[in-house]
Amino acid sequence: MSHEAGHEHPSNRVYIVIAAVLAVLTALEVMVFYVQALRPMLLPILMVLMVAKFALVVMFFMHLRFDSKLLTGVFLWGLFIAVSIVLALMAIFGKFVG
Amino acid sequence: MSADASTHEGLYRGGIWSWLTTVDHKRIGILYFVTGFVFLLVAGIEGQLIRTQLAQPELRILHPDFYNQLFTMHGTTMVFFAGMPLIIAFFNYIVPLQIGARDVAFPRLNAFSFWVLLFGGLFLYSSFFFGGAPDGGWFAYTPLTNREYSPGMGMDFYILALLLAGVGSIAGGVNFLVTIVNMRAPGMSFMRLPLFSWMALLVSILILLAFPPFTIGLVYMLFDRSFGTHFFDAAAGADPVLWQHLFWVFGHPEVYILILPAFGIVSDVIPAFSKKSLFGYPVVVFSGVLIAFLGFGVWVHHMFSVGLGPIVNAVFGGGTMLIAIPTGIKIFNWIATLWGGQIRFTTAMLFAIGLLVTFTIGGLSGVMHASPPSDLQQTDTYFIVAHFHYVLIGGTVFGLFAGFYYWFPKATGRMLSEKLGAWHFWLTFVALNVTFFPMHFSGLLGMPRRTFTYAAGLGLDVFNLISTIGAFLFTIAFLPLVVNLVRGLLKGDAAGANPWDAHTLEWTMSSPPPHYNFAVLPEVHRRDPLWHPYVVEGSDEVDGPSGVVPRLQPTDPPEPIIMPGPSYWPIFMATGLLIATIGGLGSLFVTLTGAAVALVGLFGWAFEPAEPEGEEAD
Amino acid sequence: MSHHTSTDVPTRKLAMWSFIGSECMLFGTLIATFMIYRGRNIVGPYPSDLLNIPFITVTTFVLLMSSLMMVLALSAVQRGDLKGTKLWLFMTALFGLIFLAGQFYEFSHFVHEGLPLSRNLFSSTFFVLTGTHGAHVAGGVLWLGTLFVRTQQGKLDERNAETVEIAGLYWHFVDVVWIVLFTLIYLLV
Numbered sequence: 080m081s082h083e084a085g086h087e088h089p090s091n092r093v094y095i096v097i098a099a100v101l102a103v104l105t106a107l108e109v110m111v112f113y114v115q116a117l118r119p120m121l122l123p124i125l126m127v128l129m130v131a132k133f134a135l136v137v138m139f140f141m142h143l144r145f146d147s148k149l150l151t152g153v154f155l156w157g158l159f160i161a162v163s164i165v166l167a168l169m170a171i172f173g174k175f176v177g
Numbered sequence: 178m179s180a181d182a183s184t185h186e187g188l189y190r191g192g193i194w195s196w197l198t199t200v201d202h203k204r205i206g207i208l209y210f211v212t213g214f215v216f217l218l219v220a221g222i223e224g225q226l227i228r229t230q231l232a233q234p235e236l237r238i239l240h241p242d243f244y245n246q247l248f249t250m251h252g253t254t255m256v257f258f259a260g261m262p263l264i265i266a267f268f269n270y271i272v273p274l275q276i277g278a279r280d281v282a283f284p285r286l287n288a289f290s291f292w293v294l295l296f297g298g299l300f301l302y303s304s305f306f307f308g309g310a311p312d313g314g315w316f317a318y319t320p321l322t323n324r325e326y327s328p329g330m331g332m333d334f335y336i337l338a339l340l341l342a343g344v345g346s347i348a349g350g351v352n353f354l355v356t357i358v359n360m361r362a363p364g365m366s367f368m369r370l371p372l373f374s375w376m377a378l379l380v381s382i383l384i385l386l387a388f389p390p391f392t393i394g395l396v397y398m399l400f401d402r403s404f405g406t407h408f409f410d411a412a413a414g415a416d417p418v419l420w421q422h423l424f425w426v427f428g429h430p431e432v433y434i435l436i437l438p439a440f441g442i443v444s445d446v447i448p449a450f451s452k453k454s455l456f457g458y459p460v461v462v463f464s465g466v467l468i469a470f471l472g473f474g475v476w477v478h479h480m481f482s483v484g485l486g487p488i489v490n491a492v493f494g495g496g497t498m499l500i501a502i503p504t505g506i507k508i509f510n511w512i513a514t515l516w517g518g519q520i521r522f523t524t525a526m527l528f529a530i531g532l533l534v535t536f537t538i539g540g541l542s543g544v545m546h547a548s549p550p551s552d553l554q555q556t557d558t559y560f561i562v563a564h565f566h567y568v569l570i571g572g573t574v575f576g577l578f579a580g581f582y583y584w585f586p587k588a589t590g591r592m593l594s595e596k597l598g599a600w601h602f603w604l605t606f607v608a609l610n611v612t613f614f615p616m617h618f619s620g621l622l623g624m625p626r627r628t629f630t631y632a633a634g635l636g637l638d639v640f641n642l643i644s645t646i647g648a649f650l651f652t653i654a655f656l657p658l659v660v661n662l663v664r665g666l667l668k669g670d671a672a673g674a675n676p677w678d679a680h681t682l683e684w685t686m687s688s689p690p691p692h693y694n695f696a697v698l699p700e701v702h703r704r705d706p707l708w709h710p711y712v713v714e715g716s717d718e719v720d721g722p723s724g725v726v727p728r729l730q731p732t733d734p735p736e737p738i739i740m741p742g743p744s745y746w747p748i749f750m751a752t753g754l755l756i757a758t759i760g761g762l763g764s765l766f767v768t769l770t771g772a773a774v775a776l777v778g779l780f781g782w783a784f785e786p787a788e789p790e791g792e793e794a795d
Numbered sequence: 796m797s798h799h800t801s802t803d804v805p806t807r808k809l810a811m812w813s814f815i816g817s818e819c820m821l822f823g824t825l826i827a828t829f830m831i832y833r834g835r836n837i838v839g840p841y842p843s844d845l846l847n848i849p850f851i852t853v854t855t856f857v858l859l860m861s862s863l864m865m866v867l868a869l870s871a872v873q874r875g876d877l878k879g880t881k882l883w884l885f886m887t888a889l890f891g892l893i894f895l896a897g898q899f900y901e902f903s904h905f906v907h908e909g910l911p912l913s914r915n916l917f918s919s920t921f922f923v924l925t926g927t928h929g930a931h932v933a934g935g936v937l938w939l940g941t942l943f944v945r946t947q948q949g950k951l952d953e954r955n956a957e958t959v960e961i962a963g964l965y966w967h968f969v970d971v972v973w974i975v976l977f978t979l980i981y982l983l984v
Contacts, residue, residue, distance in 0.1 A: 088870070088873070091867060094866045094870070095863065097863075098859070098860060102860075108982055109848065112984070118984070121983070121984060125983065129975060132859075132974045133971055136970060140863075140963075141964055142960075147804045149803075149809070153813055153816055154816055157385070157386060157817065157819045158816070158819050160819075161819040161823035162823065165823045165826060165827040168422060168426075171477070171485060171489055282810065347814075351813050352810075355806055355810045358804075359809055365801070385814075389823075390823075390824045392821065393821060393824040397923070400919070400923060404912055406919035407916055408919055412837070413915055413919075414836055414916050415835070
C-alpha cells in the first residue's frame, strides 16, 4: 500500500475540540435565528457560520488539510462548478433581485 | 513480427460465460464497441425512416405519432447508446495501453458499467413492444412530457433507461479519472500523455460533473409523473423551464463529452500519418482544458428563445463565442502538424483530415447560433439540425471511424483493406454533405424541426429530396465498412505490433496484446516515446532504440503476472438494478426485489477479494 | 493493482474524492431547486407552519457528533485498537440511525399535518432533497454496520484501515451536506 506524503494525524483531543467548536457554531446559528435584533444580518452571519462548519469538517475530519494537494484540487473544482451553477440558476430565476 | 497466435486466440477465446464475467478492459472494450455499433445501425435506420417520410411534401408514409417516436429514439440512441458506448469502447481498449497500465483502476466496476449500459439500452427499446417508445424528443421538454400530455408509458421508459445507464456512466467517470491519474507508467507525466488519453481524462471529469443535474432532472420528471410532485407544474407555482435548464446544464457538457474524444483520436492519428509530432502539444492540451471548463458556462444558448432576458442571453452568448476560440486553436495545431509532414493517406488519416473540414463547417454554423438575435431565426429550424449533424457526424463519428481504422490492427491482429476503407470514407463524406448541407437552406427558409411533413410550395421540396437521397447514400456507405470488417476479421493480413510505425506505447505490444498488456512496465522519458531514442548521459551508449521503452515488449514476462480473475458480481448487480428499473414502471414490489438483488450483488462484490489470491488484499 | 500509484494518493481514496466532487453537483442541483422554488407555493402548508427548529437542531447536533465518532473510529483502527474501532463504528452508526429516526418522525409529522409529498412545491422540494440526503445516510449506516461485522470477524485492522478512511470520507461528506441543508432549509427566513 503506498503511503501518502506529509501524513500527519491530529490527535483525538484535537478532534474533540473541533467537535466542540462545531457544536458552538451550530448553537450560534440557531441563536441568530431566534434573536430578532440580528434579523437584518441573518443571511451573512448564517453564511459565514455555515462555511466555517463546512471548512472545519472538510479540512480536519476529512483530513484534506493534511493530504495531497491533488485531492484538494479534485474537491474544490467540483465544489466550485457546483456552487457557480447553483448561483447562476438562482440569478436566472430572479432570486437575487431586490 | 507476426502476431502470437496463442495470444490472439487466448484473449478473445472462451464461451459466453467468460464474456459475461470478464473484467479485462480489452474485452469490455469489444463489448462496448459491438453494442455501440449495433445501436448506431438501429438509430441510423430510424434516421432513414425519418428522411423517407420527409422526401416529399405531404407524404403519409409514417403515422405522425410513430414519427415522433422515431426522432426521439434516433436522438436518444445516437447520443446515449451509440456515441457514448463507442467512445467508452475506445477509452477501455486504448487508454490503459497508452498510459502503460495493465488494466483500469477498478476492473469489476468497469464491467458493471457496461452491463448497466446494455440493460438500459435494451430496456429503452423494449418500449416499442409495451405501448410505444418515448415520443417527447431526446430532450423531453416539460410540460409536453408530463403525465397530462404524455399519458402513456413511453416517457417512463425514457426516464428509467437513462437513470440506469447513467449509473454506469458515472462509475466509468470515476474509473477512468482514477486510472489516468494514478496508473501511469513511471515517467509518464501528464505532459507526456498521448492526447487521446488526455482527452479521456477531461471527459471523465465532465461526466462526473455533468450527469448529476440530468439525473436529478430525470428524478423530478419521474416523481411528477408518478408521485404527484410539482417540480415542473406551473399551476403550483413551479416553472417548466427548470427542466430545460437541468437538461442543458448536462446537455452542453455532454456534447463536449462527445467531441473531445474525437479530437483526441485526431491528435494521435494525424501525427502518426504525418510522421511528425503534434504541433504545439501543450496548447492542444490547454485548449482541451478550456473547452471542458467553459463548457459548463454556456448552456443557455440552447434556450435563447425562452425569454430569459437580454442580460442572461448576452452573457451566455458571449461565453459561447469564447468557446469557439480554443476549438479553433486545435484546428490550427492539426494543420500545422500536417504542414511539412510525410503524409500517408490511410483510411484513418482520411477520416481525421475529413474531420478538419466537416467539423469546421459545423463549427461555423455553431458560431452563427452563438449570437442570440441570429439564433432567434435559426433555433428550432433545420439550420440547427444541419449544425449538429456536421459536428456530430463530421466530428464525433469521423473521429471514431479514424480511431477504428487506426486501432483495428491492434485489437484484432489483422489489417483492413485500405481500398475498401477509402470507399467507405468518400461515400460517407459525400453522404454527409448531400444529406445535411441543404438543411442550412431549408432551415433558413423556416422549416421547423421535428415536423413530420411540410406543405408544398414553400421552397423546401428540393432541399428535402436531396437530403433524403443523401441519407440513402449513408446506407450504401456502410457496405464497404461491413465487407471490410468481415473480410478483415476472417482473412486480413496479420498485423504486427506496430504496423503504422506510430509513436505511442500501445504499439509496443503484440496485436492483440496479451491479457496482461505489458510484460515489462516501460519507463517513459519523452512524449512520443517510440520516436525518440533516449541517450544515456556521459556515455556512447544509446540505451536501446527507445531508451527504456522497448520497441517491442518481450513475448514472456520475466515473472508470472497475475491479473484479476473473472467475476459474476458485476452482471449480477446490474441485473438487480435492471429489475428495480422495470419496477419503476409501476410496481413497488418489483422495485424492492430488484434493490434486494442489487444489494446481495453489492455485498458479494465487496467480499470477493479484489486482488487474486496470494496478493495483498485490497 | 494498487501497488504502484503515479501520485502520492491511494487509488481508492482518489476514487472517493472524485465521487464526492460528483455528489457536489448532485446535491447542488437539489439545493438550487429548493432555493428557486422557495416562496412560490400557491397553497399551504408553508415552511413556517411546519418546520420545527428546536427538534431539528437536536438531530443536527447528533449527526454532527457522529462525525466525531467516525474520526475516533478511524483513529482507533489506525492504532490497531479493535475494541475501540468497534465501539466508535457502532456509535457512529447509532447516531446516524437516531438522525434518521428524527427525519422519519419529521416526515410523518408533516404528512399528518397536511403536507404529503404531492401537496405543493415545498413538499416536492423538501421531501426529495432531504429524502435523498436521508437515503445517503441510510447507505452509510449500512456500510458502517458492514465494517463493524468485518472488524468482529477479524478481517479489519490497521493493515486495511484505509477502508475505514474511505467510509469516513463518505460519512463526513453526508454530514457536510446536512450542514448546508440545515442552514438553507431551516434557518433562512
